[in-house]
Amino acid sequence: MTKTCDKVWDTCLSIIKDIVEWQHFKTWFEPITPVDLKENVLTIQVPSQFFYEYLEEHYIGLLGKTLKRELGKEARLEYRIMMDSGNQASKPITMDVPAQGYKTYTNNEMDFPLVINNPVKNPFVIPGLKKVQIDSQLNPVYTFDAFIEGDCNRVARRAGKTVAEKPGATSFNPLVIYGGVGLGKTHLAQSIGNEVKHTHPGKVVLYVSSEKFINQFMDHSRNNAVNDFIHFYQLIDVLIIDDVQFFSRAEKTQDAFFAIFNHLHQSGKQLILTSDKPPKDLDGVQERLLSRFRWGLSADLQVPDYETRIEILERKMKNDGLDMSKEVVKYLAYNISSNVRELEGALISLLAQSSLNKREIDLELAKKVLRNFVKTSSKEITIETIQKMVCDFFNVPYDKLLEKTRKREVVQARQITMYLAKMFTKNSLKTIGEHFGGRDHTTVIHSFQTVKDLMDTDLLYRESVMELQQKIQLAAM
Known part of the structure; x- marks a missing residue:
């Protein structure tokens, strides 16, 4: 009986299915299509360059053993990589690559080498797309040392430290940090990312705002490259997404994120999400996503108390080499109580006024500057x-x-x-x-x-x- 590429591949899949976890099987093997069988060489088509690299890195041993079991010791595997899915006017563009063989070519327009085993087109447009070359998009200024701990944020900060020490290996996965505007959600989330990069340099960390994530998904949708988008994000070890409440207006983006979330979580990768409200209050977000948000820990950031505000001001003054009287510091901390961002904004305005007017910072100047920050009372207190x-x-x-x-x-x-x-x-x-x-x-x-x-x-x-x-x-x- 003559063997065909379909029959050989179906037999291989029946073996692989019993070995690989169901979700991994659906993600990495179901999208593969057998396209050719010549002598002992089976060619399979994969949807992207990233897909090819992932199979080579994680499943080449399993693929080789199952193929040799079916075709004999001389069995070989080749990939047909979809470079462009094409359209009605043009055929798909593909490239054949032997297993465990890496070819390179140069794209003159970009002036940097592209490697065929690269992952998908990086949404962040970074040359050279290997894992180690993915830019984390983190601001190095955001660190735990610069994040003042108080009663208002103690649980969230300590949970963040725990996650940074053992990303993906604690019960705080995902870690959802929520709170009002200007309370430090972005600072804390990026602090975790920077700490992971420092203590686990081999891990790939990526920070992205929900707005950028949504826009990237829309771009990939228009180019029929949603799989590339999903596969890129499934490569990340620690994924930080800021302001997930904005997912409420992007139903299809939620579907893509659901696939990304499932893969990362099941692979022991860490997810860190920030929001302006707790998961239970996120209107417009799919219930299946909300249930997963509740798998880990939801930690809130509250308005800092008076003592914490004092410490925040003193730390900022120390870092910037500033000097102010305790009287002025107390006045600022007492009168700016809404959030950290306003508190720092008031301090910057005070310094600007002092510099422009060549005047020492005293209580009188502080009162003058704070008129722009403190609302005048509209009710009489009895x-x-x-x-x-x-x-x-x-x-x-x-x-x-x-x-x-x-x-x-x-x-x-x-x-x-x-x-x-x-x-x-x-x-x-x-x-x-x-x-x-x-x-x-x-x-x-x-x-x-x-x-x-x-x-x-x-x-x-x-x-x-x-x-x-x-x-x-x-x-x-």
Whole structure:
């Protein structure tokens, strides 16, 4: 019975199917087409240069053994690589390459050698497309050392460090980092990438924004090269995609990413995703993708607290060789509480004004500059509003605040309320005292000074007062 290329290949596939994982079989063997059998040489057609390289790197031994089992010891394998899929007006362009044989040719227009065993056309247009030549697209400025840890980001930062130490080998895969604008998602994600490059130089790391990812997919779709696009991304060891919430408007891109995600995850590769909201709130993203996002860890970044903002400013000043008084640093940290980006923007504006006007940075200049960053209050804060906020914060009944009890928790709440009332309202000391069961102005003065002294000596106490101040500021906006 005469053997045909189809029959030989079907027999080989039946053997390979029992050895290779199902998903890998579908990805790397189902797209192959047998095209010719001459003597003991089987020619198979593969969809891209990348496909050829991957088979040579990972499955050449398996292919060789199965082929020799079917055709004998003299069996040989050749590839027919699809260089261009063609169209109605032109036939597909292919190139035949023997197994384990690498040919090179020069493209004069690009002035660099192209290697036939290269992967697909790199979406990032980088000459020479071997794994080691893929540019990570990372900003070297983003490091863990430059990312200040605080209560607002501790879980995310430490999870990131764990991932960087053992990419793909922890339960944090994928690692989804989410939070509002300017809180450091991109910084943290790229810090992981830079750390992996430093500690695991053999791994291929790639950072890409969701917008660029979508645009690349659309370009490849127009050129009938979606498989090339998918295969390129399946080559990456650590893939970082920023702002995945924008996938919601790109249904077909989600299909491609699903294939990429599955392959990387099953191959033990690391995925790091950032988003402006947790996976459960990502509207428009396929449920099958959302379920995979939840396989790993979702860690949020919150607005930095007062102490963390102080540390961020001091670190930036140290890195840039700047010097400012503690009074000004505290003023900036107190008044810019929305996000890190605004905080750094305020500092840059302050430095610019100081340089342009040849003026020393003092509190007066800081107040002038911050008018562009701090919203003016549109609501009047009353003593009653502050009393209610403090009572809710410390879980103290409102009527107890007005009584003459000396219970420690009540006295503390009453003193802080008087302190905040003096800071945030225009009422006289006498009026403030009257709102606390008819106490006189000396009690208000004593409470104000007590709170100031305790804030200087008790860190936890200070944090509580600063948090209440932030709540009042937000209520005033």
